[in-house]
Amino acid sequence: MVGYLLLISGPAGVGKTTICDRLLHEFYPKLVRVVTATSRKPRPGEQNGTDYLFFSKSEFIEKIHNQKFIEHEIIHGNYYGTLKHSLINIDKDVNLLMNIDVNGAESIQTQISTIENCNLKCRSIFIRPNSIEQLKQRLKHRGTDDSQEIEKRLDTAFEEIKVADRFDVIIDTSTKEEDYSLVKAQYLNLNQELEEEPLN
Known part of the structure; x- marks a missing residue:
């Protein structure tokens, strides 16, 4: 039996970290x-x-050149990425979870099948936020950004929402409780699918 990689994505402020x-x-x-x-x-x-695997910028760039990442990008002048080896040799009874930006999620979805x-x-x-105004209020409420x-x-959220239909589930x-319940239900459905798969 294989496991699942569950990607949770969406604009900043929708509650991804809390859900994860x-x-x-x-x-x-x-x-x-x-x-x-x-x-x-x-x-x-x-x-x-x-929390992270911390590398110097030169170490990170070297790993990019050696094709060690399944996805990477520069955010606010710093490199972020997912190493291929973090997705292999996983215990068959374990599922993986990622809180990831939209670009990273798209890269992983298209390339994961190529990882040996x-x-x-x-x-x-x-x-997906119900509106940009709702998202604005959430961002103001959390008090971490000017x-x-x-x-x-x-502005970033507006562009991210445009590609929501590229994801399996929207x-x-x-409410925070309802959002969590819906994501939890999706996770439980994945486990049910795995249990129902025929054994090889």
């Missing part, structure tokens, strides 16, 4: 988070191998 944290809390060790890589410096409290020794099936969920940064995030935001 709750899924991991409820379903670990059956569900584990993929640790992605970055070239930025660790923030206070962050641990290498737990990767037996994961991929399922993607897009968390007004200029919020406007940049809203969930329109409601």
Whole structure:
């Protein structure tokens, strides 16, 4: 039996991190988070191998040249990406979870089948805000960005929403509890599908 890679994506502020944290809390060790890589410096409290795999910019670029990443991009001057080896040799009874930006999710969906020794099936969920105004209020409420940064995030969100139909499932935001319940139901459906697969 193979496992699933569950991709959770959507604009900043829709609650992806909260949903992923709750899924991991409820379903670990059956569900584990993929640790992605970055070239930025660790923030206070962050641990290498737990929060991110931290590399220098030169180390990151070398890994790009050696085709070690399934996807990578530059965000605010720092490199971020997913190493291919993080998706292989996974215990057959474990599913993987990623909270990932829209571009990264698209790259993984199109390229995961090309990774040698990767037996994961991929399922993607897009968390879509009901409106840009709703998203703006959420971003203001969380209090981590100034007004200029919020406007940049809203511009990005507008473009991301345009490609929502490229994902397997779209969930329109409601309350935090309802959003989590809908994503949780999708995860449980994946497990049901795996259990119903015929054994080789």
